[in-house]
Every structure is written in C-alpha cells, then in structure tokens.
Amino acid sequence: MMKIIEGSHAVAEAVKLCRPQVVSAYPITPQTHIVEALASMVADCELDADYICVESEFSALSGCVGASAAGSRTYSATTSQGLALMFEVCFNAAGMRLPIVMTIANRSLGAPLSIWNDQQDSISLRDSGWLQYYAEDIQEVSDLHFITYRVAEDHGVLLPAFVCFDGFILTHTYEPVDMPTQEEVDAYLPPFTPYQRLDAKDPISMGMYATPDYYMEFRYEVDRAMQRARGVYTDAARAFAEQFGRDYTSPVEGYRLEDADTALVAMGSICGTVKDAVDEMRADGKRVGLLKIRSYRPFPVEEVAAALGGVSTVAVLDKNISLGSKGAVALEVKDALYGSGIPVLDYIVALGGRDIRKKDIAQIVTLAEAGKGDMFYGLRTEVL
C-alpha cells in the first residue's frame, strides 16, 4: 500500500514486517525515530518482540549477540558514535556468524561533534565482516530490510548486515513508499531457522578461543561467506523483484551509462542528485552517467568493472575519507578497474553534512575531464 511516510518510520514498519523477536537498541540522532517507533509498536502489541531497553550501544549489540546465539531473529539500529562504541562487538558478531540485521542512519564521527550526514561510520567498519548495503531513497531502504534478512540468515552466508541510509537526508524526509502487507512479507521471508543455537538439550560451545593453528581458517570462512553472499543476494533480490515488482537484483545500478564518457560513482542518497545533474548535463550534450553502488560489502568487483569498462574517465564521490589515503569507494573502484588504464579520480564530498548540489556535480565532472581530482571538493580555504 502506498503511503507518505518519514524515512525512519518506513524502516520501523519494514522491520516490524520482518518479525524480529528481539530488538536491542539505544537512541542516537538521527536514528532515534526508528527505535522509538519500534518501542511503541511493542508497547501496542503490534510487534511481538522483546524490546531490550539497554544502557548503551555496546550492550545493544551485545544483547543481539546473545539473542541471536540463542536462536531468535534480532534487530538493532544505530549511527556514528553509537556504531563506534559497538566496534568490538561488530567484529565479534561476524566472527561468531550471527545474522543480526542493523540499520545505520549514516552520520559523521567526532571530533568535532557533528550530527549531520556522511558515510564515515559504516565505512569505518569495512573490515569487520558485516554485509553493507546502501540505499538511495526510502523505498529502497525499506525494501532492503526484507532482502537483507534473507541473505544474512541463509545457511550459506550467516553474517550480520548493515542496511545503510543517509541520516536526516533520508531518515527525516517524507516520501511515498509502497509498504507490503504482513502476508506478502511472510510469503517472502521465512521464519529464522538458526544453523545452530544455544540449547540445553544439545549443548555446544560458541565463541571459543583459537590458537594460530585455527584462527586464520575462521577469517577465511568469513571471507568465503562474504563471497557466497553475492549469489545469495542476487537470488533473494530476484525473488523480491518477482513478488513485489521492484528490482534491486544487481549490486550496482547504472544510470545513462551506456554511451557515457565520464562516469560518476556514488552510494546512497547523493545518487538522486547525481541523476538529476546527469540529466541536465546530458541536455547540454555531455555524455555522463552514474554508477550507483548498492552493495559495498561484498564489493561487486566484476559488476563495477563491466559497467565502467567503456568510459574514459571515472569520478568517484566519497562521503568518507580513509585519512592518509583516499576515499574508501575510490580505492575499491580503482581495484576493480586495475589494468584497464581508465583514470579513477576521487572527490571527498559532503562530509559532516555539507550540502552538495547539481552544480557541484557538474563542477566535479569538469574537473575530472580536465584530469584534476583526488581532492576534498568544496573546501572553504578561507577558514583553513
């Protein structure tokens, strides 16, 4: 059913339809509306879940670890400083192969304290073993929750997952969203069947310590699971497209790329602005296009290489920076295009909520075509 709904509330609705049994979360701007909405759904018996009202994000995710290990579908949501406080538990949940789903309302990290959007938080957990999907709009972020639970809980994957969407830009925006019914979601997403769980009738030990004889194999297994998640995602998204008519099957999405000379690459809500900018530039006769990355982990190396193989310049918009190196998306794109000779220029944009407009995108295309890149775009040099 179509309804006009705030981004955070759409996420909460979608999560409710996924029937999590345990929600363990702590409020932080701009994620707060999600957990408030879930708490009232539980209070109104609209959602049959236990809501653990924890004292910190560290306990929020630790609670998910326990709940998931004991065999329940679990959910949390956070952002920024909250995610940073969960750092240790993130690695742990992945290593223990617990399919927890967590929404990230992307926000920058202090210092200086900033509540506004960029993608530094989830990107900083790049190597933790969590699947990472990024949504462009509110319809996509709600739909990705259904798909993500299927992928994470698949016995060939069993990995935790972030569903990321931009703080404020999407969390606090109203958009028309087509929300499926409970029956439709039940038909798509089966109940959680844990591969193994804590059970007094069939005791196992979980989270043991491993000597150098075994540790590396555990990391290998997590990596293999990530690799398998590619195919599992495609199947889950295809089934979703067949049932609901919205197609997220590819981990990347091209926009007017077919005959493009210059390709922009981006993740998240900025893709909407870029599409409009591309249309305007096309009207001016510029052959530009966009490649939107939906799955950051696993990174769709082959799809990126195939989509960008025909362009002459690539300009990556990174809402994060691996300080001392480059933007995290640019590094991956460079890797995907290694040996192709196609120049990949990186632009660090919109950190800490700085606005980015169509004219900025056009400016970046001009810079890229002149071979000028690998820079923070839009720096206010007068305050430096």
Added chain:
Amino acid sequence: MADKSLELFDAGHRACGGCGPALAGRLILKGSGENTIVVASTGCMEVFSTPYPETAWKVPWIHSLFENAAAVASGVESSLKMQGRDEHVICICGDGATFDIGMLCISGAFERGHDITYICYDNEAYMNTGIQRSGATPYDADTTTSPAGKCSTGNARPKKDLPAILAAHGAPYVATTSIAYPNDVIRKVERAVNTEGPCYIQIHTPCCTGWGFDGAKTIDIGKLAIDTGLWVNFEMVDGQIEKAKKIVNRKPVEEYLSVQKRFRHLFRPEKNVDEIAKIQAIADRNAEKYGIDVTVKK
C-alpha cells in the same frame, strides 16, 4: 532440583593444578544443573576451558568479549522468553570482567531486571594477562600493576564492595561464598538460579599461580581467608543480610598473609607491623559489619 552427581564441567581443561576458579566451575554447574546456558567473559576460565576445537563444557556455553557477558546474557534470556524456553541463564566471569570493565553491562542488566544469575569467580586480579590488579584486589597485594616497591606497599585501595552495589540495584538475591565450602557454593547457586530476577554470587577462588602458594593448598588458603575475616560468606535477600557464616575464635590476618607470595613484602626484610595492622583493621571491620565473631574459651 539439580542432579549433583553430574559432572557438567568436565575433565580435560588446562587450568593450573589446584586452580580455584576451575573448582568453582565444577561446583557452579552442580548447583545450576543441566538445564543451564553459560555466558562467559574473557579470562583464565574461558581460555583454559575452551581451546578450539575442544571444550570442557557439557552445557551450552558462549563467550563473546571481556566486558559484555551480562549484556549477552540479557539477550539470551530475552530470546529464550520469546521462544517459551526456560533454561537457567548464568554468567561466569572473573573479577576484572565484573568489577572493572563489565560494570556498565552488569548495571544495565540488573536495572532491567533480567532473570539471570551473574557469578563472579573472584581470584582478586587479572590472572589471564599475568596478574594485574583489579577493583577486587585486596589492600596491599603485590600485582604487576600494583607492585610493592621502595615507596609502595602494593595495592593502595581496598576491595570494591560489589555485592552492596548490586544489592542496591534491587537484586533479590546476592551472596558470597568460597570454594573452600563446596556445598555452600552448590546450595547458593541453586538458590540463585531458582530466584526470579537478577541474582549475584561472588565466589572466593584462590589462584595458586597469581597469589603464590602451593596448588595443593587451595582449600586451606580459602579457609584461612574466612577464618581471619578477610572474606565473609553471606547471603543478602532484597538488600538485607539474611545470614553470614560465623567464625569461632577468628585468627589473626598474619596467618593468611604470610603463606602467600603476593603479601611477602609485608614480612621482608622485616615485618611491616603498621601495614599488617591496617589489614587486621579491615578484617575487624568485616567481622563487626557482618557480626560473624563467636568466641569460645579454649
């Protein structure tokens, strides 16, 4: 009632001979029985009992991190509740995990009132990382981060009163016990797991390696701690002391201190009478607070 003949913490672990915590593990499970899920924290017990792919645990067991056992247990309990299951959920954690780094999670879990039993095996220091002080380390103990030296007599602070802190959270049952009294451990664990709400048990578990005594003497050392009043076995119900173990003709603390290397500096090169008197005062205060003294003329 739990079947006490079952050995649910089995042979084959790698603890030091005479390890107090290993004894505690065995006794705890005799008290909680088969229908138990154990949540552990990083530390000696975790490391000596679960070197992958081996395990000493015959009940389901999970370790996540050093500091989050109480939060993980909250999740386990919540999950069981949603599935309509009724296993006992117990945490078994060291004093470092409990007194220091895990306090946030424990406080949260107790305030929320989860039906879990949190058990601290108190060997009075971080043993797994090589004998560093914790908030449970007794006054004047020599550890690698509270070393006795030219200007130091060892650990400068007395033990944190964690039972009181957790009782103040509204815990319905808080108890202390010692591996020197196995039946007491079993009985208290059984009582805690059958009490609804968050319960806390602190078990005195002498550590031959960290304290410096012969592993054959673990029980004797445990008894001396009680006989001197430096450790008191008590039970608190709804914040009130219900019972404390009485001691007949309490012994001087020197008898306990002099047989452990961690207090050796109080006796060499000469006896540090002042410091020993301060420790005696701690024991005397304990005796008075819990009313444990019974004097019988010899």
